[in-house]
Amino acid sequence: MTTREIGVVMNGVTGRMGYNQHLVRSILAIRAQGGVTLSDGSRVVPEPILVGRSEHKLRVIADRHGLTRWTTDLDTALSDPKAPIYFDAQATQVRGKAVLSAIAAGKHIYCEKPVADTFTGAMELARAARDAGVKNGVVMDKVYLPGLRKLRRLVDGGFFGRILSIRGEFGYWVFEGDWQPAQRPSWNYRVQDGGGITLDMFCHWNYVLEEIAGRVEAVYARAVTHIPRRWDEEGNPYDATADDASYAIFELTGGVIAQINSSWCVRVHRDELVEFQVDGTEGSAVAGLRECRIQHRGGTPKAVWNPDLPVTERFRDQWQPVPNNAEFDNGFKAEWEEFLRHCLDDAPFKYDFLAAARGVQLAELGLKSSNEGRRIVVPEVAL
Incomplete structure (x- = not known):
């Protein structure tokens, strides 16, 4: 049985969710168990590449967990050919630009929700991922x-x-x-x-x-x-x-x-x-x-x-x-394992950017309903 490492660019790990649920309880936990087993019996171990705005915070996290790869330059991280996956846990309003950059770099994308703060923005990301042919998923824990x-x-x-x-x-x-x-x-x-x-x-x-x-x-x-x-x-x-x-x-x-x-x-x-x-x-x-x-x-x-x-x-x-x-594993970790298999083994994964866009659409229409004081019909969504 062969084991190989793949890089996962992780942007936003200095925040509460990005650090606790995604880095520590998911990616590092998957590393500790020896990786994820694919359909051919081989194992893949994710190697996190930490990205954030604060050099000090990144260094502290890296030293705490014995990690060596971190940077404040997203473009540098995205240029790594051995890192096929990009993850984003930044604040919603700054997520879109980074995700589009990762799509342009040919990375498969996994990110926190909401995928965008507007339905239009969410659909833009879904269409960009479709047109680029990259796999995509959103945390639906x-x-x-x-x-x-x-x-x-x-x-x-x-x-x-x-x-x-x-x-x-x-x-x-x-x-x-x-x-x-x-x-x-x-x-x-x-x-x-x-x-x-x-x-x-x-x-x-x-x-x-x-x-x-x-x-x-x-x-x-x-x-x-x-x-x-x-x-x-x-x-x-x-x-x-x-x-x-x-x-x-x-x-x-x-x-x-x-x-x-x-x-x-x-x-x-x-x-x-x-x-x-x-x-x-x-x-x-x-x-x-x-x-x-x-x-x-x-x-x-x-x-x-x-x-x-x-x-x-x-x-x-x-x-x-x-x-x-x-036995129920940590929900964030379980979904990470599914997404890794989706990217590397073509296993099914239904929580894609289009599913995420439906959630943003519902939020947007909910606020419209509140502002206008009326029932709003929710149209079906398609790319």
Whole structure:
């Protein structure tokens, strides 16, 4: 069995997601396990080439992990013929130019979402990748989480019968930054810097809903800025111009109705930071990041509304946990392995730039719905 190294240009690894999820828990973890096995039995080990704006930060990260290849010059990294893959985890607004440069250099492209901050920009990248003949993919990590994988297993097994509705709750309280530091970067709350929870999360909800029940055909949303003033990383106050909460109804193929609340201004009273309840004619399920619980039609208690008597049983105790039945790896790492096999072994990979563009389209139309106060039909997207 042969083993070979390939270079992976990684831009934006000094940021939280780029460093934690993609460099440490994905690429370095794949290296530690000896690489990825291809269909011919050979193994490929990714060699990261770190790219960023801060020489100091890159050097610190490289020294910490024993890496030798890093640069502040993207063109230099893209000129390496032994590095066929480019990864981008920069801020959304600066991603497009770098991705186009990587496409021009003939690299296969994998990047964080949103792939762009406008639908037009997302389609431009999708068409450029198609015309150049390079493989492309976008991080769609939620469907790789154990809870969502269990939910997908239920869908594939016909557990729900006909799916009727989906209810989603996502979010947590992000501190304003004055008396406690905020858990999210300040640019998230400035629309001029590409911030906003609608743009961020609707790109997720689009592929999650597609995975569970089908294409989003219409949207009605209300995006708001609940907290108009926050404090940045240096303790300076600033005006929060981006939406920090978004409440939406999505109409899916086949008449399924989905309702999802997304908020950075909500205190958590649920088992996980995100939960989806799927109700069908034959059964229901509630899935979070890791757990999934079900209630089948035959085991559904007969609830009776009587406000004059106290509740005698906890409703959550009436649900049955779905077993793991498999070992679930880190979702980001699992998707990285799929993309590497896609690039090097021509294995299938469905989360391409066109799929990402559908998410950006949904976010854009969600904001339009909020601004105009009306239901918006979501057109089908094609290259």
